[in-house]
Amino acid sequence: MSSASLLIAFIVYSLALLGFVIGITGKKSVQVTDPETYVKKWGSIGLTLTIVGFLCHATFFFTRWAEAGHIPTSNMYEFMTFLGMMVVLAFIVVFLIYRTTVLGVFALPVAIIIIAYASVFPHEVQPLIPALQSYWLKIHVTTAALGEAFFAVGFAAGLMYLVQNVNFSSSERKDRREQRGVEFTLFILVVVIAFVAAIFSFNGSGYKAVFSSNVIVTDVNNVEQTVKQETTYVLPPLVGPHQAETVQMTPFFGMSEPLFEAPSWMKGANAGRKLNTVIWSLLSGAILYGLLRLIARKPLGAALHPMMKGIDADDIDEIGYRSIAIGYPIFTLGALIFAMIWAHEAWGRFWGWDPKEVWALIVWLFYAAYLHFRLSRGWQGKRSAWLSVIGFLVVMFTLIGVNLVIAGLHSYSGV
Structure with missing residues (x-):
C-alpha cells in the first residue's frame, strides 16, 4: 500500500x-x-x-x-x-x-x-x-x-x-555572465533528471556488472586485514574499481570490460562506482540538455x-x-x-x-x-x-x- x-x-x-x-x-x-x-x-x-x-x-x-x-x-x-x-x-x-x-x-x-x-x-x-x-x-x-x-x-x-x-537578448558582459549562471542552474536540474532516467532505463533492462577487489578493513581490535569485497554497478562501467576482477558484466555496445580503472588515489571499493556515476550523470545530462536546446532552439532560460x-x-x-x-x-x-x-x-x-x-x-x-x-x-x-x-x-x-x-x-x- x-x-x-x-x-x-x-x-x-x-x-x-x-x-x-x-x-x-x-x-x-x-x-x-x-x-x-x-x-x-x-x-x-x-x-x-x-x-x-x-x-x-x-x-x-x-x-x-x-x-x-x-x-x-x-x-x-x-x-x-x-x-x-x-x-x-x-x-x-x-x-x-x-x-x-x-x-x-x-x-x-x-x-x-x-x-x-x-x-x-x-x-x-x-x-x-x-x-x-x-x-x-x-x-x-x-x-x-x-x-x-x-x-x-x-x-x-x-x-x-x-x-x-x-x-x-543582451550581449553585454554582465548580462552574459547572468545568462550563464541561470543556464548552469538549469543544467544541474537536467543532470539530476537524466541520471534518474538512466538508472531506471538500465535497471529496467536488467543491466548488472559485479567486480571483486581487495579492501583493507580494520576490525574491533584496530587490526588491519585484507578482505575480498564485491561492488555492483547498475550503470555500464566506463570506470571500473582500481585493480579489480570482473565477476559478472552484461555487455554494453560490445563493451565487456571497463574502459579504464579508477585512479589509485581514489580509495575504497566504491570509489570507481562513484566516479562512474558522476561521469554517467554528466554524460546523460549533457545529452538531455542538448536535446532540450535543439527543441527550444534557444537557451533554456530564454x-x-x-x-x-x-x-x-x-x-x-x-x-x-x-x-x-x-x-x-x-x-x-x-x-x-x-x-x-x-x-x-x-x-x-x-x-x-x-x-x-x-x-x-x-x-x-x-x-x-x-x-x-x-x-x-x-x-x-x-x-x-x-x-x-x-x-x-x-x-x-x-x-x-x-x-x-x-x-x-x-x-x-x-x-
Whole structure:
C-alpha cells in the first residue's frame, strides 16, 4: 500500500504541475477572453491536485512508518521521499499566502525531481542501527527537512526572478555572465533528471556488472586485514574499481570490460562506482540538455522567460525572502540545536567536525548571511535571488554529496 501511495502521489503531482503550466501558457491563447480568471482557475485546479497528491504522499509516509516500526527517515530513500513531501507542504503554505500560479511551475518540479531521485535507492525497510534508535530521530530529521523544504521554495522563487529579469537578448558582459549562471542552474536540474532516467532505463533492462577487489578493513581490535569485497554497478562501467576482477558484466555496445580503472588515489571499493556515476550523470545530462536546446532552439532560460511576463517581480522577490525567513529558524532548530543535543546523547559531544556537521553549519551560515544582507544591506532583487539559488545548491550538496561521497559518522544515511 505504501509503494502504491507514493506512485499515485508522484502521478498526481505531475498532473498538478501540468495544470499550473496550462494556466500560465494557456492565458496567451486568443480563445481566452479573461486571462486573469483563466490563470486563477487553473491555479486552483493545480492546488487541488497538489493537496490530493500530498495526502497520498502522507499515506505512504504513515503506512511505511507502521510497516517499519520507526519513522521512515533513516536512509536516503526514506529521507528524500520525506523531503519531497515537505517541499510540497512548504509550497502549499506559500501558495495559499500569495496565490501565485507560476510558483507551481518552478516549485513542484523540485519536489518531483527529489522523489524521482529517491527512487533510485533500495526501497527495502531496514532496521535502525543503534545510533538512530532515539526519539531525537523524529525531532531532528523532520524539522531539518521542513527547514530545507522552505529553502527549496525560496530557490524556486529565486530562479523565477532570475528567469524573468535576466536580459537574455543582451550581449553585454554582465548580462552574459547572468545568462550563464541561470543556464548552469538549469543544467544541474537536467543532470539530476537524466541520471534518474538512466538508472531506471538500465535497471529496467536488467543491466548488472559485479567486480571483486581487495579492501583493507580494520576490525574491533584496530587490526588491519585484507578482505575480498564485491561492488555492483547498475550503470555500464566506463570506470571500473582500481585493480579489480570482473565477476559478472552484461555487455554494453560490445563493451565487456571497463574502459579504464579508477585512479589509485581514489580509495575504497566504491570509489570507481562513484566516479562512474558522476561521469554517467554528466554524460546523460549533457545529452538531455542538448536535446532540450535543439527543441527550444534557444537557451533554456530564454525559453522559460516568456512564462514570467505579467508577473509582479516584487511579489516573486517577496516570496523568496519569506520562504527563507520561515525556513531559517526551523532549520536552526532541527539541523543545529536538536542535532547537537542528539549528538551529545549518542556520542558524548555536542560537536565533532564530522563532514555532515560541518556542511550543515555552512548552510546555516550561508542563509544567515543571506538574511543579514537582505535586512541590513538592502540586497533585494537579483542579488537576493542569486543567493537563494546558490544556497539551495549548497543544501543539495550537503544532502547528496556529503552523504554519498564523503565518509563520516553520518555515512549510514547514504545506504
